[in-house]
Amino acid sequence: METIEKRKWSVNSVLLVLLFTLFGAFAVFPIVTLIIASFKPAQELMRFGLNLKIDPALFSFKNYAYLFTGESLYLTWYWNSLLISAVFTVLCLLLSSMVGYGLAVYQFRFRNLVFVLVLVMTMIPIEIIILPLYKLSITLNLINSMWGIILPFVVAPLPIFFFRQYASGLPRDFLDAARVDGCTELGTFFRIMMPLMAPAFSSMAILQALFSWNNFLWPLIVLRTNEQLTIPIGLATLLTPYGNNFDMLIAGAVLAILPILAVFLFFQKYFIEGMTAGGVKG
Structure with a gap:
């Protein structure tokens, strides 16, 4: 047998x-x-x-030589995408993790209502809120700027939900010990809880960096000048009614894979752990 x-x-x-x-x-x-x-x-x-x-x-x-010679703005687009993705990912992880941590750890009035609103926001397509976001960006003078792309989505509902679920499964003994030792609430979060939430940060870093790097619709609406364009929009400009530069488009697309591949390889150690833990705890 x-x-x-x-x-x-x-x-x-x-x-x-x-x-x-x-x-x-x-x-x-x-x-x-x-x-x-x-x-x-x-x-x-x-x-x-x-x-x-x-x-x-x-x-x-x-x-590949065509991308970096003549009047090509490929390096400018590449730098714009790198800068926007890096700033967006760092701010999104920081702010979303603090919101998710607060919803998981602290007891306050309307906490469940706030969490329900976060869940509702995950179900709303971006196309529905584009017009009010655009009008708000005009009011705040964010059109054709890096911050016009970053700020509207820097506190995202999906990372909030994910961090809340992950933080709900962390032991409270660490919090009590830190408070007994006189650590402030911010100190407890940055010194104690953030290291414990490293798998969640790794998972969300990959997903949010990928979202920002591939974001097309909102930057297309906000940006105006060629020098401000990001990689997805810049490559799209190579396809015109007067001629299609497929050779440059494909070469540029290959190079555009490298940053996201590097992010995934850097954070892959904790990626599966963070996704599974954040999905079952709570």
């Missing part, structure tokens, strides 16, 4: 490995295709489209 069970387990393991290998190949296929296409001339892309065909005679770095 033990031998039969072991064989069943081995067959199941092989099937699972094959299944996940297939899923992994399916997920990686578009990226590999994009990387190969980034070294091909535009004429080749127009004739045959995206494919896995590798012809050394056609491969060159000209597409």
Whole structure:
């Protein structure tokens, strides 16, 4: 019986490995295709489209050179996206974690109502609130600026909910010990609770950095000049009714993957732990 069970387990393991290998190949296929296409001339892309065909005679770095020569603003767009994503992610993690921590730890009037409102906000599409946000941005003189992109979403409902769920599962003994030692509430949060919430911070750092880096609709509405554009909007300007620069577009898209990939590799250690813990505790 033990031998039969072991064989069943081995067959199941092989099937699972094959299944996940297939899923992994399916997920990686578009990226590999994009990387190969980034070294091909535009004429080749127009004739045959995206494919896995590798012809050394056609491969060159000209597409990448075009991004950094002439009147190209690619480096400016890249810097704008890096700066906005970094500032947005840091502020969003800091403020959202404080709100979520407060909803989880402190007892105050209308606490449950506030939490319900946070949940309701997660169900409202951004398209519904774009007009009032735009009018508010005009009133605050935030149009065509970095802060016009960052401030409207810096305290997001999803991170608040996530941090609240995670903080609800943390032991209260640490809080009591810190208060007995005379630590202030802010000191308790920054010195005690933030290190304990490291997995939650790692998970939300990946998600919020990805959201900010790929954000297209709101920056498209707020930004006005070419020098202020971000990567998604800047690459979209390469497609016009008068000509499509697919070679530069694909090469720019490949380079745009690198920052998010670096963020994921840096925070991946705690990513799964933070997602699972934040989802089941509370």
